[in-house]
C-alpha cells in the first residue's frame with residue numbers, strides 16, 4: 065500500500081511527519097494539509113540539481129499509523145540520505161522510528177529537521193546515537209549544501225545550521241544558518257510532488273517568523289524572533305496558480321504575522337480584489353495591529369475567518385507573558401471583528417503556573433462573553449515547549465508532572481485516545497510514553513507544572529463552563545482550529561473541483 069517503492073529513490077528521501085491526527089474511541093479526525101515546509105525544502109534541493117524522493121506520511125492509510133514498523137514499511141526502499149521532518153508532538157515517535165530504521169539500515173545517513181527538535185538538539189544528539197545529524201532553521205540553503213557535501217568529501221562540519229557528532233562522540237554545532245532575507249527569491253513549493261486533490265487544507269505563508277516576545281510562545285523562538293516577508297504579488301500569484309491548477313477555493317494563511325502593517329494588508333486586499341480571483345481565505349489577526357477599516361477590507365476580498373491570540377482575560381497575566389495589549393483592547397477588537405466576519409476565533413492559553421484563580425476566572429468570564437457573541441473559543445492548556453521563555457525561566461521552580469489522562473492540546477499525537485474528557489493511552493503505545501517519561505527535559509511539552517494545585521482545579525472550572533467535555537459526554541474537539549479548513553457555518557468548499 066501507501067509509500068512508493070524502490071524505483072523512486074533519489075539523492076534524499078524526505079519524510080513528512082507534520083500531521084494532524086486525533087483519535088477518539090470510535091473514530092479518527094485526520095485533516096490533510098499540504099506539507100509546505102517539506103515542499104519548500106524539496107523545491108530548493110531539486111533546483112540545486114538533486115532528486116528528492118518525497119513521502120508524505122499524512123497519506124498513509126494504516127489503521128494504526130503510530131507503530132514504528134509502519135514507518136519502516138511506508139519508507140520501504142530509500143535514498144542513502146533519509147530526512148525526517150516533525151513537530152514537537154511527534155518527536156518521540158519520530159526518534160523511536162528513526163532508531164528502528166537505523167537498526168535495519170545502518171549505512172543510511174539520518175537527518176532530523178523541522179521545528180520538533182528546536183532547542184533540544186544537543187541533548188538528542190548526545191543521547192540518541194542513531195541520529196546522524198540535526199538541521200536547524202530554514203532548510204532551503206542547508207538541505208542542498210548537506211547533500212552536496214555528503215556526495216563530495218563528507219565534511220559536514222563546513223555546513224552551517226547543523227548539529228553533528230565527531231568520531232570521538234563529541235557533539236558539534238556548526239555556525240548558525242543565516243535566515244533567508246528575501247522570500248520572493250524562493251520559488252513556490254514543489255507542489256508537483258503531491259496530488260493536491262488529496263488535501264483538505266491549503267496553507268499559504270505571507271511571512272516567516274514573529275518579532276513579538278510572548279513568553280509562552282514557541283513560534284517566535286522557532287524563527288529566532290525575526291520576520292521576513294513575501295511581496296503581495298508573489299502571494300497572489302501562488303493563490304492564482306493553485307486556484308487555476310487545482311481548483312483551490314479556500315486558502316489558510318498560516319503565518320502569525322500576516323497583519324504586520326496596515327499598509328501591507330490594505331495593499332494586499334486591493335491587489336487581491338483587482339486580480340478578480342474568486343476565492344476565500346482565513347488569517348491570523350493581532351489585537352493591537354488590526355482595526356475596523358483593515359478588517360472590512362479583508363472581508364471585502366474573501367476573508368471569512370479571522371483568528372486572534374487573546375491568551376488571557378487578565379491584564380496581570382497579559383503583562384507577565386508580554387502579550388503587548390490589554391484585556392479591554394481584546395474585547396473591543398473581537399467585538400468589532402464579530403460584526404464583520406462570518407467566523408472569529410479567539411485562542412486562549414490557560415494553566416500558567418503564576419495564574420491565580422482570580423486571573424483564571426477573568427479569562428473564563430471573557431471566554432463566556434465572547435462565546436455568547438458567537439465567537440469560536442479555542443482554549444489550550446499551556447504547553448511547556450523547551451524553546452519558550454516561560455519554560456526556560458520556570459523549569460527549575462517546578463517539578464514536571466506527567467498525567468496519562470491529560471495532555472496539552474499541542475501535544476496530541478494520535479497515539480492516545482480521546483475519551484470522554486480524558487485521554488487514554490492504548491497499551492500498544494506504552495513504549496512511547498515510557499520514552500517520554502525517561503526524557504522529560506527533551507519532551508517537556510507532555511508535562512505539567514503543578515498538576516494538582518494549578519491544572520486540575522482549573523480544568524474542573526473549564527468543564528463546568530462547557531469549554532471541555534464533562535467526563536460523561538462524548539469527546540469532540542476543534543483541536544487544531546488554528547489551521548482548520550472546516551467552514552461549517554458557511555459550507556464553503558475547499559476546492560471547486
Ligand code: B12
Pocket residue numbers: 080082083084085086097098099100101102104105122146147148149150151152153175176177178179180181182199201202203204206207267269273281282283286318319320449473474475476477478543544546547
Ligand atoms: C502549517 C502548520 C501546521 C500544519 C502542518 C502542515 C504540514 N503537513 O506540514 C498542521 C495543520 C498539520 C499542523 C498541526 C499541528 N501543529 Co502546526 N503549525 C503550522 C504552522 C502554522 C506553519 C508551519 C510551516 O509551514 N512553516 C513554514 C515552513 C517553511 O517551515 P517548516 O515547516 O519548519 O520547514 C522548514 C524548516 O523547518 C526546514 N525543515 C523542515 N523539515 C526538514 C527536514 C530536513 C531533513 C531538513 C534538512 C530541513 C527541514 O526546512 C523547511 C523550509 O525552510 C506553524 C507555525 C509557524 N508559523 O511556523 C505551526 C507549528 C509548527 N505547529 C505546531 C504544533 C504544536 C502543531 C500541533 C502538534 C498542535 C496544534 N494544536 O497546533 C498540530 C498537530 C496536532 C495533531 N493532533 O496531530 C507548533 C510546533 C511547535 C514545535 N516546536 O514543534 C508550531 C510552531 C505552532 C506553535 N504555535 O507553536 N501545523
Ligand code: SF4
Pocket residue numbers: 274275276277278281282283284320350373
Ligand atoms: S503568541 Fe503570537 S504574537 Fe506572541 S510571539 Fe507568538 S506568534 Fe508572536
